[in-house]
Amino acid sequence: MSTVIRGGTIVTADLTYKADVLIEGGRIAAIGDGLVGDKVLDATGCLVMPGGIDPHTHLEMPFMGTYSADDFDSGTRAALAGGTTMVVDFALPSPGQGLLDALQMWDNKSGRAHCDYSFHMAVTWWGEQVFNEMQAVVDRGITSFKHFMAYKGALMVNDDELFASFRRVGDLGGVALVHAENGDVVAELSARLLAEGNTGPEAHAYSRPPQVEGEATNRAIMVADMAGVPLYVVHVSCEDSHEAIRRARAQGKRVWGEPLIQHLTLDESEYFNADWDHAARRVMSPPFRNRLHQDSLWAGLQSGSLSVVATDHCAFTTQQKRTGIGDFTKIPNGTGGLEDRMPMLWTHGVATGRLTPNEFVAVTSTNIAKILGMYPRKGAVLVGSDADLVVWDPEAEKTITAGSQQSAIDYNVFEGQRVKGLPRHVLTRGHVAVDGGKLDPREGHGEFVAREPRGTVNRALSAWKELTAPRPVERSGIPASGV
Numbered sequence: 001m002s003t004v005i006r007g008g009t010i011v012t013a014d015l016t017y018k019a020d021v022l023i024e025g026g027r028i029a030a031i032g033d034g035l036v037g038d039k040v041l042d043a044t045g046c047l048v049m050p051g052g053i054d055p056h057t058h059l060e061m062p063f064m065g066t067y068s069a070d071d072f073d074s075g076t077r078a079a080l081a082g083g084t085t086m087v088v089d090f091a092l093p094s095p096g097q098g099l100l101d102a103l104q105m106w107d108n109k110s111g112r113a114h115c116d117y118s119f120h121m122a123v124t125w126w127g128e129q130v131f132n133e134m135q136a137v138v139d140r141g142i143t144s145f146k147h148f149m150a151y152k153g154a155l156m157v158n159d160d161e162l163f164a165s166f167r168r169v170g171d172l173g174g175v176a177l178v179h180a181e182n183g184d185v186v187a188e189l190s191a192r193l194l195a196e197g198n199t200g201p202e203a204h205a206y207s208r209p210p211q212v213e214g215e216a217t218n219r220a221i222m223v224a225d226m227a228g229v230p231l232y233v234v235h236v237s238c239e240d241s242h243e244a245i246r247r248a249r250a251q252g253k254r255v256w257g258e259p260l261i262q263h264l265t266l267d268e269s270e271y272f273n274a275d276w277d278h279a280a281r282r283v284m285s286p287p288f289r290n291r292l293h294q295d296s297l298w299a300g301l302q303s304g305s306l307s308v309v310a311t312d313h314c315a316f317t318t319q320q321k322r323t324g325i326g327d328f329t330k331i332p333n334g335t336g337g338l339e340d341r342m343p344m345l346w347t348h349g350v351a352t353g354r355l356t357p358n359e360f361v362a363v364t365s366t367n368i369a370k371i372l373g374m375y376p377r378k379g380a381v382l383v384g385s386d387a388d389l390v391v392w393d394p395e396a397e398k399t400i401t402a403g404s405q406q407s408a409i410d411y412n413v414f415e416g417q418r419v420k421g422l423p424r425h426v427l428t429r430g431h432v433a434v435d436g437g438k439l440d441p442r443e444g445h446g447e448f449v450a451r452e453p454r455g456t457v458n459r460a461l462s463a464w465k466e467l468t469a470p471r472p473v474e475r476s477g478i479p480a481s482g483v
């Protein structure tokens with residue numbers, strides 16, 4: 001069965017034009033005028049864009065003594081409802097667990113996905129087994145490896161491990177990812193705050209000032225440069241971290257930065273709310289910042305020093321958050337956002353004039369498809385690309401509320417926000433998962449997307465590193481030893 005999207009304006013990262021789109025066998029079969037198909041989707045007054053890709057989710061993740069509440073069922077339903085047609089989740093080995101073992105666990109969970117997905121592999125400890133299994137992971141199409149510089153005593157890796165792993169990722173033609181916060185300093189500050197009686201959720205923000213992020217980002221950039229690997233910094237929340245990325249990029253280093261929709265639109269005042277639950281529900285790492293940091297992130301998206309907007313969707317119920325009553329360090333870290341990323345970014349970005357519609361497509365889809373080596377299968381409106389598409393109605397409005405969301409949790413950090421710009425239709429490899437605003441999910445429809453290593457950035461960086469590698473100086477004669 002074929003489907004035609006009729007009467008819309010195609011918006012990609014670099015073009016805007018009127019045309020119909022014909023879909024056959026899950027792919028885009030033709031783009032042009034007057035196309036016919038078995039099913040017709042009306043796109044009058046709408047924009048036809050590549051579906052969103054969220055490269056940072058944690059679905060059903062074991063973390064801080066519990067599991068994140070959204071799994072691949074509710075998580076990918078939430079994604080589709082908000083115009084996101086692919087997620088990239090993190091396979092997370094517990095310390096000492098093999099990478100392939102962890103991958104098997106994530107394979108088992110992801111069978112319920114309603115949209116396509118891929119994985120990043122986390123490197124949470126270092127040893128010969130990890131070194132060896134990284135090759136097999138890349139052979140399975142997972143080419144990005146995440147490192148936590150925070151969560152001391154749990155997921156954190158030290159600098160020697162970071163350098164060893166970065167070198168290995170570089171040799172395998174992959175991309176290194178970092179959660180950049182100085183975990184040693186966070187642990188010290190947390191202990192001191194608790195000892196002084198600062199036990200509430202606001203102390204989570206006090207324990208992670210922008211400096212811990214700026215320092216770690218700068219360190220990761222320098223280590224990656226010495227290791228010869230492209231670096232992707234997740235959840236960039238502040239100017240201190242953004243500044244390090246901006247400077248590195250201006251120097252020609254291969255670094256990308258990813259702000260979250262939460263950091264762009266919510267600020268630190270949330271932690272000072274008198275309601276403990278309200279504040280704890282917003283505890284995540286890094287924490288929300290002030291308006292100056294937010295302005296920096298927006299400017300980064302506008303100028304191109306920041307490349308991707310993600311969610312870090314890691315949702316916990318109020319009950320789970322209450323584990324941390326009396327000790328903020330025990331509040332599970334994480335917030336939701338999968339269903340709201342695209343409407344929130346459109347409302348606060350495009351509708352305000354901060355972003356063009358083309359820039360919106362770039363930062364929600366195309367840039368990450370290129371960075372992760374899956375463009376133009378994903379992130380594009382081209383003949384032959386997967387029909388992962390969103391028909392976007394810029395005039396449609398709603399008020400965000402937990403009562404009508406797909407996520408399994410009992411609240412929404414954007415509760416009460418009025419958004420303008422919503423998906424009318426969403427297609428995942430041709431299946432119309434949102435039809436006229438109504439969700440029609442298909443459990444198990446999602447497929448794993450394998451990715452190729454050694455993309456163009458890796459090849460360019462390797463060539464440069466080879467050219468500038470240390471070499472012995474050729475000498476015609478060596479003086480006799482003085483001994």
Ligand SMILES: NC(=O)NCCC(=O)O
Binds near residue numbers: 058179235314
């Ligand atoms: N961000 C957060 O607080 N939770 C999810 C895990 C992580 O990305 O650090």
Ligand SMILES: [Zn+2]
Binds near residue numbers: 179234235285286
């Ligand atoms: Zn993180």
Ligand SMILES: [Zn+2]
Binds near residue numbers: 056057058312
């Ligand atoms: Zn994360």
